[in-house]
Amino acid sequence: MSKTFLPSRLIGRGFTYLTAILIVLWILIPIYLITVAAFTPREMIYDFPKELVPKVFSTDTMRFFLGAYKVLESFRNSVIVAIISVVLSITIGAPAGYALARYAFRGKDVYSIAILSTRAFPVVILSIPLAVTFIRWGMYDSVFSVALLHVAMALPTTILVTSSVFLGVSRELEEAAMTLGCSHLQAVLRVVLPLSLPGLAASAIFTFVLSWNEVFAATILTLFNRTLPALLIVQIDQSPIAYRFAGGFFILIPAVVFMFFIRKYLFTLWGITLK
DSSP: OHHHHHHHHHHHHHHHHHHHHHHHHHHHHHHHHHHHHHTSOGGGTTOSSOOSSOSOOOSHHHHHHHTSTTHHHHHHHHHHHHHHHHHHHHHHHHHHHHHHHHOOOTTHHHHHHHHHHGGGSOHHHHHHHHHHHHHHHTOSSSHHHHHHHHHHHHHHHHHHHHHHHHHTSOHHHHHHHHHTTOOHHHHIIIIIHHHTHHHHHHHHHHHHHHHHHOOHHHHHHOSSSOOHHHHHHHHGGGSOHHHHHHHHHHHHHHHHHHHHHHHHHHHGGGTOOOO
16 A cells, blocks of 8 residues: 555656646746847847857847837836835735734625725726826826826735735734733734735735736826836837847846845745745
8 A cells, every 4th residue: 555655646746846847937938038039139039940048149139128218217117116006005905904814893704805806897997087087186197196006906915915914923922922011013013024024025026016017007097107018018019029029028127136035035935944
């Protein structure tokens, strides 16, 4: 029986590893190809077959992209929108998630479902009425208006994720801190929040990626102050292929850098320690 169980266990583990490798390759191969094309000389970009490890690298394509109309300004707008979205979503969503995790009140389940149901609405339902409202309020075509919509899109997930994270923090630790002289707020800040950093990091990454990649609402809510994805989607049909590859690479980098710096908090969610 043990001899039969061991091979089946090894087969199951091997299948798991194989699936994980295929998923990683599915994600990394397009990123690799975009990166190689972004640093390939423009006159060689149509060459075929492509070398697995290119021997010629050039920054001409990237310099051509960065020198294009309003690219750097749109990149700055994207960074500002993403930072505002992350800060506001965590600032608003974490207290709401804490309330769901720690307090029992009438309609709690209905409230949770109502929060989640807002993600079922297409972004067009939110962006077009908001565009009219922002025009009336004098907020149209601004990075803050785009950030507000991104916060509205990210809040349901932020609230539910942080609620689950706070449920995993023992209430006894919080009460012990209060018996040692901490106020309720101090116990939350000194005990609960440090233990909840992995979940907060996951929420921050989700919000950042959502805001950085969102294009439809940013296109509708802006005209001259577009984010980088909104600018690229408008210019993509009339741009050479080198511009498209450079734009794809340039959109990838900030999200990867953001996740690199916040990964130590995220990995502790699975018990992984980084040295």
